[in-house]
Amino acid sequence: MARRARGTSAGLDRERIAVAAVALVDRDGLERFGVRRLAEELGVDPMSLYHHVKGKAALLDVISEAVLAEVVAVPEGAPHDWEGVARRTAHSYRDMAYRHPRVFPLLVTRAQTSPVALAALERLVSAMRAAGLPDRVAADAPMVLFGFLNGHLLACTGSGPEGPAPVPEFDPDAYPGMAALASRWAGFGSVAEFDRMLGIVLDGIRGQAPRPA
Amino acid sequence: MARRARGTSAGLDRERIAVAAVALVDRDGLERFGVRRLAEELGVDPMSLYHHVKGKAALLDVISEAVLAEVVAVPEGAPHDWEGVARRTAHSYRDMAYRHPRVFPLLVTRAQTSPVALAALERLVSAMRAAGLPDRVAADAPMVLFGFLNGHLLACTGSGPEGPAPVPEFDPDAYPGMAALASRWAGFGSVAEFDRMLGIVLDGIRGQAPRPA
DNA sequence: TCTCGAAACCTACGTCGTAGGTTTCACTGA
DNA sequence: TCAGTGAAACCTACGACGTAGGTTTCGAGA
Structure with missing residues (x-):
């Protein structure tokens, strides 16, 4: 997996993360969901996500909020x-x-x-x-x-x-x-x-x- | 933690495991529950549990069955x-x-x-x-x-x-x-x-x- | 041009589930 | 009495996980 040079933007934001996270859970299920897998899905270092979302628990909050908004x-x-x-x-x-x-x-x-x-x-x-x-x-x-x-x-x-x-x-x-x-x-x-x-x-x-x- | 010698019996069986597992979840919650923690609680090597229960998923089955039986x-x-x-x-x-x-x-x-x-x-x-x-x-x-x-x-x-x-x-x-x-x-x-x-x-x-x- | 913060990456640690191998004991039948 | 045998425990090791802490780089404002 080709990685970006260190200072360049990966264009991450909460929205993009939320969409990818929901898609990932839809595809692989909650059990297999994790910070590292999501990062790989986004072509990004796992720790980069922490600049936008506090941690795994917060990621789950983001997911549930995104899905609830569809109602x-x-x-x-x-x-x-x-x-x-x-x-x-x-x-x-x-x-x-x-x-x-x-x-x-x-x-x-x-x-x-x-x-x-x-x-x-x-x-x-x-x-x-x-x-x-x-x-x-x-x-x-x-x-x-x-x-x-x-x-x-x-x-x-x-x-x-x-x-x-x-x-x-x-x-x-x-x-x-x-x-x-x-x-x-x-x-x-x-x-x-x-x-x-x-x-x-x-x-x-x-x-x-x-x-x- | 003093461990048993290698061949000696630890007196494990499904019943004892079930009781300890339910108690552990009651105390620490599902998130913290795991094979290793349960083994430590029982004073036993983690892998010893696998002789009685197939794995973590099966452990969760054992727990839910034990609790349901209380109804x-x-x-x-x-x-x-x-x-x-x-x-x-x-x-x-x-x-x-x-x-x-x-x-x-x-x-x-x-x-x-x-x-x-x-x-x-x-x-x-x-x-x-x-x-x-x-x-x-x-x-x-x-x-x-x-x-x-x-x-x-x-x-x-x-x-x-x-x-x-x-x-x-x-x-x-x-x-x-x-x-x-x-x-x-x-x-x-x-x-x-x-x-x-x-x-x-x-x-x-x-x-x-x-x-x- | 220099500075500085934001955003990314990297390293490392402790924990997890568990595959595979080793050791020891209790029981058997000769 | 004693080798043989299988059950039940232990040990080692691997890959994946969440994340703390540190480093690098870019680009915007001074």
């Missing part, structure tokens, strides 16, 4: 009913998870306090309050929703070494109930399945609102 | 209504997560196909079918439930370097809705909160059943 904001003109906002956000979040299945575990593990994440939450919460939902429900709902989204998408996108494990066979003697349902789990990870489950969660939230007489 | 089975004599089964299982799962917050991320990341996990699922599924819930609901419900459990508990137990991040301050100008709800998030991670959210999820599932006329 599209709900368009301003769209209807403001809270269920619509929740559905749109959830699907956009899911799309991102499927685009970057090997990055996704990183998001789930860190507390999300970036402006993008907070803005999405704020839109959901204010839509719920505008619809007259009690504060307790508006407070619980996003945690239930994102709890479900994170857990479920983690399972669907595999998050292990590589892709999601196929649904196992069930011994009908030991597990009669699961064997009977096995065929229903064939489309594991489909949009239809996701939307159905999302519906269950949203139903649960809607049910918390006091019934209008 | 108590729902007692046989207990009522068989599916909501009771679900609630008990969920709470027992939560207790385990809080007992081993630093191990928990390991569980979420791997597909759970151990007998313990399958047995718990089977109990839930068969209780739902016995109650007359449609197969589609019985198939979706466990995925929604464990999706929520995994995602939510991951957030609550912190799963990062150490404990859960405290709830951040919200700028009332940028995020009016969330600022208004901030006080409701004070008891983040409490049993009461967990039980409330669990109730929301179970409500959603119950709502899928066809209404008895």
